[in-house]
Amino acid sequence: MIDLRSDTLTIPDDEMLKTILSAKLGDDGRVDENGRGEDLSVNELEDIAARLTGKDEGVLFSSGTLANTAAILTYCSPGDKVLVDEILHIYKSEKVVFEKSVGQLIPVLYKLNEKSKPDTQHLRQLMEENDIKLLCIENTHNFSGGVCLDANDLKEIYDLAKEFNIHVHMDGARLFNATASLNVDPKDLCKYVDSLMFCISKGLGAPIGSLLCGNNNFIKKLRQKRKLLGGNMRQAGVIAAPGIHALKHNIEKLKEDNENAKYVSEGIKDLKKIKVQDKVQSNIVMLDVSNTGMSPEEYCEAARKKGLKIRPVLENKVRLVFYNGINRKDADEVIKIIRDIDKSM
Incomplete structure (x- = not known):
């Protein structure tokens, strides 16, 4: 049986699994004055993620859903309006930030153009008509068939958002599939967003985990939100070690x-x-x-x-x-x- 339901079906190879045995472990939930935990393997993975994306810091989460949720709730308060497209994974599948009993955020739906990319004219109209707190985009775009936003697309979107002082968060679950397709450095795409999430448990082949990357001030607040959401972990180096291996060996x-x-x-x-x-x-x-x-x-x-x-x-x-x-x-x-x-x- 050939199973193409999702790239979450990847199975770690022996070399990846062996990294768990030598991982330097500690209590990732017990943080210092800078918000860093005591698990050295987690810290190493987070530092690699930050370097790859060109951001100040990275934070390990158990899932992309939790990472996106924590990011959005770091930017927003109940009642804030968030720009999403109708089939954006954050809106269609994750939804928790828009649940009236939980996040209480208000979705404002923008259109995709004929190339299944955000329609910037419609974005501008919505930004002019609404008090928008956050714009969410996806790269690659899952339900559009893995459509990639290139640096020019992202710059146009980012520059528009900054005209209205709106932050941009990217669900980059399959970010490295986009960089492989476009043949670019991840930094070339990530510099046009304020924060981004990418998964290590999809095509990269690690068993668990996602990384959320952004600037220092944002990450400091994000770590507090992660704790409130129950996202802190203890000896999470058993998750981080395969992730380190994935980022060093599996991107190509x-x-x-x-x-x-x-x-x-x-x-x-x-x-x-x-x-x-x-x-x-x-x-x-x-x-x-x-x-x-x-x-x-x-x-x-x-x-x-x-x-x-x-x-x-x-x-x-x-x-x-x-x-x-x-x-x-x-x-x-x-x-x-x-x-x-x-x-x-």
Whole structure:
């Protein structure tokens, strides 16, 4: 069975797991006057994350959801308005900051343009009409099929936000898939956001964790919010050590995942019933099943019976996500299965 439901399905290799045995452990929740914990492995991972992104500091979280939540609540107070797009992961899947019983923030929805990137004209209009506290963006954009925002896109968005004194937070869960696709240094993208989160437990292959990076003042407040949300951990070096290994050894490998996604999309672009997204940029491929006579759930079940696990997303689409457990032979089999399903319709 080939499983393309998500890149969270990566399994750490032996070399990564061995790093746990030699990790320097301490109480990460017991902090000094600078807010740093006593787990040296966590501190090392956070420092690497900050260097890679060009930010002052990084903070380890157990999940991207918790990291994004803590970041947004650091910027905002109940009743504040936050710019999000309708299918932004923070808004569509995480939601906690917008729950009336929890975060009590107010979402203001901006449009995506024909390239599935934030529509800056609409952003300007919303900024002029509303008292906005925070703008959230996503790179790569999950439910748009892994669309990448390049440095020019980000600069335009960031400069616009600063006209209105609005902070910009980036959900960069798959940031390094974007940098691999665009062939740029992470700093080239991260300099146009005030804070960002990236996951080490997706394509990078670590078992657990996400990093939140930003400037000193923001991070100091963020650490306080992390504690309030129950995000402090003790001997978290067992999480950090695989993360260090991932950042040192696995970033370059993401190019292979992106290439496999593009390879599959090319192999199925001429199907009669399935519409493949126009341009695959990273490790995600979206299939529109509107013309198949099947619901996304039914299509995924048909694929499962042939040996391929995929997942339904949005109203009429299914998603394939490539990662380091999937090789070119698997990609060829995926093409065959999808073509077989198309022929049977």
